[in-house]
Amino acid sequence: xxxxxxxxxxxxxxxxxxxxxxxxxxxxxxxxxxxxxxxxxxxxxxxxxxxxxxxxxxxxxxxxxxxxxxxxxxxxxxxxxxxxxxxxxxxxxxxxxxxxxxxxxxxxxxxxxxxxxxxxx
Numbered sequence: 001x002x003x004x005x006x007x008x009x010x011x012x013x014x015x016x017x018x019x020x021x022x023x024x025x026x027x028x029x030x031x032x033x034x035x036x037x038x039x040x041x042x043x044x045x046x047x048x049x050x051x052x053x054x055x056x057x058x059x060x061x062x063x064x065x066x067x068x069x070x071x072x073x074x075x076x077x078x079x080x081x082x083x084x085x086x087x088x089x090x091x092x093x094x095x096x097x098x099x100x101x102x103x104x105x106x107x108x109x110x111x112x113x114x115x116x117x118x119x120x121x
Contacts, residue, residue, distance in 0.1 A: 008070035
C-alpha cells in the first residue's frame with residue numbers, strides 16, 4: 001500500500017489539475033455523504049458541492065501548491081494544502097488553504113470532507 005504522503009501528492013495534483021481544466025469532472029471525487037465548507041459556508045452531498053463550485057464567480061483559474069502535509073487517520077488520510085490561486089483577469093495570486101479528508105473506496109479515494117479558505121490577511 002502506498003504511503004499517505006504519496007497518495008496525498010497524487011490526489012492533490014489530480015484535484016487541482018481537474019479543478020483548473022474541467023471543474024465538472026470533480027463530481028467523481030465526492031459522494032453523497034461528502035461535505036464542503038467553503039469560506040465558512042457548508043454544502044453537503046455531491047450535487048450541492050458541485051453547484052457551489054460551478055457557481056464560483058470565475059471560469060478560469062490556476063492553482064499552485066506550495067506545501068502539503070498528510071497524516072493517516074483510522075480509516076483514511078487527512079491532507080492539508082497551502083498554495084496560491086490566480087483567477088482569470090486578476091494580476092496577483094491569492095493565498096489559500098484547503099483540507100481534505102480522503103476515504104478509501106473501490107481501490108481509490110473519495111473526498112469525505114473538504115474545507116477551503118482564502119488567506120487574505
